[in-house]
Every structure is written in structure tokens, then in C-alpha cells.
Amino acid sequence: xxxxxxxxxxxxxxxxxxxxxxxxxxxxxxxxxxxxxxxxxxxxxxxxxxxxxxxxxxxxxxxxxxxxxxxxxxxxxxxxxxxxxxxxxxxxxxxxxxxxxxxxxxxxxxxxxxxxxxxxxxxxxx
Ligand SMILES: [Zn+2]
Numbered sequence: 001x002x003x004x005x006x007x008x009x010x011x012x013x014x015x016x017x018x019x020x021x022x023x024x025x026x027x028x029x030x031x032x033x034x035x036x037x038x039x040x041x042x043x044x045x046x047x048x049x050x051x052x053x054x055x056x057x058x059x060x061x062x063x064x065x066x067x068x069x070x071x072x073x074x075x076x077x078x079x080x081x082x083x084x085x086x087x088x089x090x091x092x093x094x095x096x097x098x099x100x101x102x103x104x105x106x107x108x109x110x111x112x113x114x115x116x117x118x119x120x121x122x123x124x125x126x
Contacts (some may be wrong), residue, residue: 001100003063004020005022006019006020006021006024006095007025009030009039009063011037011039012034012037012045012046012048012081012082012083012084013026013032013035013037013039013048013081013083014032014034014037014079014081015033016032016033016035017090018032018034018035019074024034027074028040028041028042029042029069033044034035037049037068045083045084045095045098046083048066048081050081051116052103053102053103053104054080054081054100054101055101055102055103055106056098056099056100057100057101057106057109057110057113058098058099058109058113059096059098059099060096060113061095061096061097061099062098064095066082066085068116069099069112069116070082072112072116073099073101073109073112076105076109076111076112078101078102078105078108078109078112079101079105080099080101080102080105080106081099081100082095082097082098082099082100083097083098083099083100084096085097
């Protein structure tokens with residue numbers, strides 16, 4: 001292999017694409033220049049240190065669920081992010097996509113989750 005050249009990553013928090021340095025690759029930690037989230041690649045899935053408080057409300061391995069839920073959360077203007085979504089195309093049976101919403105929006109998000117058909121959902125959390 002050639003000289004270390006860093007690595008392209010996608011921020012799990014805001015989906016911003018950027019390149020991290022060889023030092024950051026080696027340390028398995030980096031900070032997103034876009035949203036400020038710290039990301040720890042040493043855990044599986046990577047741990048995101050948000051500047052605000054977010055709670056996990058839902059996880060799924062179903063791409064259709066992800067698209068549906070995103071549109072619903074967007075419509076409701078809920079602050080959220082999806083962790084591990086990009087892993088679905090690589091490890092579809094291993095890593096679910098996990099939805100996090102800001103704590104202030106958690107109750108609203110749960111109502112939305114209850115209002116839709118959850119039969120196809122993998123794991124729902126309350
Ligand atoms: Zn980010």
C-alpha cells in the first residue's frame with residue numbers, strides 16, 4: 001500500500017461527506033466539520049457525541065421504513081438524524097438504521113411512530 005492518505009467518511013449525524021486525516025483514521029476519532037459532532041469509530045456502531053441531547057426512538061433494517069419515517073419526521077419538522085443508514089447497503093442483516101430525535105421532539109416523534117403501521121418495523125422503542 002502507498003502512503004496513508006486519510007479516508008473519506010460520511011458524518012453519521014448530518015450525512016456530510018468529508019475526508020479525515022491519517023492521524024484521525026489511526027485514532028478512530030474525528031469531529032465533523034459540518035455539525036460539530038464527535039465520532040468514535042472504535043465502537044460498533046460508531047458512537048456519535050452530539051452537541052445536543054438526542055434519544056434513540058426507533059431502529060429498522062427496512063429501507064422503505066427509513067424513507068417513510070424520514071418524510072414523516074421532515075413533515076413534522078422534527079430534529080433527527082439517522083445512524084448507520086449507510087451500513088444497510090453493506091451489512092443489511094447486521095446493522096439496523098437507528099433514528100435519533102432531539103429530546104424536545106421525542107414525544108412528538110413517538111406519536112408519529114404510533115400513528116403509522118409498524119408491522120414491518122424491526123425494532124420499535126418506547
Ligand atoms: Zn456532521
